[in-house]
Amino acid sequence: MDATSSIIISVFSTSSGNGKTVTAINLAAGLAEEGYRTCLVDLDLQFGDVMGYLDMVSDFTIADAQRAILRNEEKFNVDDYLTEYKCGDTAFSVLPPPREINDAYLISVEAVEKIIGSMKGFNFVVLDLNAVFNTLNLAMLDMSTVINFVGVMDFLPAVKNYKVGYDTLLRFDYEESKICLVENKADSEQYIKARDVERLLGAKIYHHLPSDPQAITYSIRMGKPLMYCVPLSPLTQSYWELVGRYTNRTKKSPTASLPANEKKGPKKLLSWLLGEDDWLTAQNMK
Amino acid sequence: MLSRMAGILKANDAFDLAATFHDADTAYGQSSVFRPTLFLINVDEPEAVEMIPRFIKSYPQAQVLGLMGQWKSSVADAMLSAGACGCILKPFHSADVFEALKIYKRRGKSLPTRTLALFSPKGHSGRTTLATVLAIELAKKSGESVGIIDADLQFGDVAMFFDAVPRHNVVEATHDINLLTPAALENYFHPVGNGVWIMSGPLQPEHAELVEANRLIEVVRMAGCLFRYVILDLPVGFNPISLALAECADTDILISMLNSGQEVRHMKRSLKMFHMWDAYGKRVYTMFSGVQNCTEDHKRKLEGELGRSVTLMLPEERRIKDVTGSGRLMKDLPDSSPYVEAVSEFAFALIGDRR
Numbered sequence: 334m335d336a337t338s339s340i341i342i343s344v345f346s347t348s349s350g351n352g353k354t355v356t357a358i359n360l361a362a363g364l365a366e367e368g369y370r371t372c373l374v375d376l377d378l379q380f381g382d383v384m385g386y387l388d389m390v391s392d393f394t395i396a397d398a399q400r401a402i403l404r405n406e407e408k409f410n411v412d413d414y415l416t417e418y419k420c421g422d423t424a425f426s427v428l429p430p431p432r433e434i435n436d437a438y439l440i441s442v443e444a445v446e447k448i449i450g451s452m453k454g455f456n457f458v459v460l461d462l463n464a465v466f467n468t469l470n471l472a473m474l475d476m477s478t479v480i481n482f483v484g485v486m487d488f489l490p491a492v493k494n495y496k497v498g499y500d501t502l503l504r505f506d507y508e509e510s511k512i513c514l515v516e517n518k519a520d521s522e523q524y525i526k527a528r529d530v531e532r533l534l535g536a537k538i539y540h541h542l543p544s545d546p547q548a549i550t551y552s553i554r555m556g557k558p559l560m561y562c563v564p565l566s567p568l569t570q571s572y573w574e575l576v577g578r579y580t581n582r583t584k585k586s587p588t589a590s591l592p593a594n595e596k597k598g599p600k601k602l603l604s605w606l607l608g609e610d611d612w613l614t615a616q617n618m619k
Numbered sequence: 620m621l622s623r624m625a626g627i628l629k630a631n632d633a634f635d636l637a638a639t640f641h642d643a644d645t646a647y648g649q650s651s652v653f654r655p656t657l658f659l660i661n662v663d664e665p666e667a668v669e670m671i672p673r674f675i676k677s678y679p680q681a682q683v684l685g686l687m688g689q690w691k692s693s694v695a696d697a698m699l700s701a702g703a704c705g706c707i708l709k710p711f712h713s714a715d716v717f718e719a720l721k722i723y724k725r726r727g728k729s730l731p732t733r734t735l736a737l738f739s740p741k742g743h744s745g746r747t748t749l750a751t752v753l754a755i756e757l758a759k760k761s762g763e764s765v766g767i768i769d770a771d772l773q774f775g776d777v778a779m780f781f782d783a784v785p786r787h788n789v790v791e792a793t794h795d796i797n798l799l800t801p802a803a804l805e806n807y808f809h810p811v812g813n814g815v816w817i818m819s820g821p822l823q824p825e826h827a828e829l830v831e832a833n834r835l836i837e838v839v840r841m842a843g844c845l846f847r848y849v850i851l852d853l854p855v856g857f858n859p860i861s862l863a864l865a866e867c868a869d870t871d872i873l874i875s876m877l878n879s880g881q882e883v884r885h886m887k888r889s890l891k892m893f894h895m896w897d898a899y900g901k902r903v904y905t906m907f908s909g910v911q912n913c914t915e916d917h918k919r920k921l922e923g924e925l926g927r928s929v930t931l932m933l934p935e936e937r938r939i940k941d942v943t944g945s946g947r948l949m950k951d952l953p954d955s956s957p958y959v960e961a962v963s964e965f966a967f968a969l970i971g972d973r974r
Contacts, residue, residue: 347773349744350876379740380888385880385881464855466824490776
């Protein structure tokens, strides 16, 4: 698919620890797996975790990109500042946050807008934002096609903050259709029910991501998106469904969308179907 | 002005005005004949402030209140540090004097305020839980008053932890601060019982923009006249508010929840910013919450990775999450649990730590 204008998905929440980074990584991986040219931008400038979670290092960061675009916008090529994450045949680009906190202070909103605006060669740009309403995040939300607004509903103050965040987004005139409410760590046993949250917000939750802390821990330890290390996890499947909703895909599982001989080979597909060791779940991963 | 203030005191039967003097030096030398129980000293004169320790030493049975034309936090801090009961603005009503003495009595010992700033590089760190439980334990152990200021200006949860609906918040306090005295500032705090008061965050995240760091610092410093311990629940990460308040506090507590394995790296990055203050005698403590294995070996391992001592390792406890999440913190905080005991021990060490 040739891209002329990227679809920008921002992953936002109103408190940290809600799974923004994990969501952003798995969205990017899923989109890349579907064949879309994807870039993941870590905009948690002070304490971004994308590089750590993917076990990556890079020579360039957004601070270098900013210096270059401010020096000569005409000659700026964003590809020079991206680091590729590769797993099997699938790859997506990553724009890391600055290495030092002092550099994070020097990042300007205008420069980031220009950098994101220059990513027209990508089908999808996924932005991992931090949990605050600041000038940078608001500028990114303005640029976004979709706001993937993540919340965990296991703690009453967190629900309050989710409601406050949602109301603020509406007050700031973001269209309801642009805000996709995503419940993370959804658990039918939790005392705060999703339907109560929906009643509180006055809006339907777009997608529910089930809880699977073991899978996430394993994914971080392996430095890989969930689909490459725990594909049978319900969480992995749920991320795949979420990707499908953003791409209007109707197929249900990652393997179903990939030609077996081209991507994994028939043996591995069979292993996956039979749940053999090659395909790890949160239960057998140890 | 002197005769006007003398007239106010004379008009109230609760006061027995012994004498008036035009300068603190004369008052110091001549007051012994009157066996005074209260000095009202004009502290707009720097020499008078310098004399306060001598008044306290020579007249141990007397209380000392400073009189200011305009509120100056530095003078108020100096008065408290010297052992005075604080300051009021002049001209005053007799009720202002009673109010100031009442506040001072409730505040606690005649010692300078301890201001503790709780910082976390990322959210979901247990920062507010530590701030609130520490406040309860400090008040309980010391018998002195503790104020919490919710400076997490967009998504502060302090009021919710106590199931409180305060009438005022930090935005109003910072807006009004130049017109306030400690007695007036007290109305911006909400009592949650057992010697703990809270100042809640704003109702809407965008109101955070209305808070200027220098005005918030003034609120913090004036809060020191009301409370012996002032706890600041800072916003996540480094921003003008968290940096200014961390710098203004005498003690900074860095807390991170062990979760994804990146926390030590975040803490090390944060410590770089605190290093300079650390070198200037500020107390900087590092703590980890959500620790599943609170053993000495684990602590040593974390200290090895961090390259400095870890003051506290706080276990993850379902009970604590339940009482904070449901607003029953003050009512149902367990007396003894590994989490509470760890915080209580730290509170005890703080109380004994004379700065």
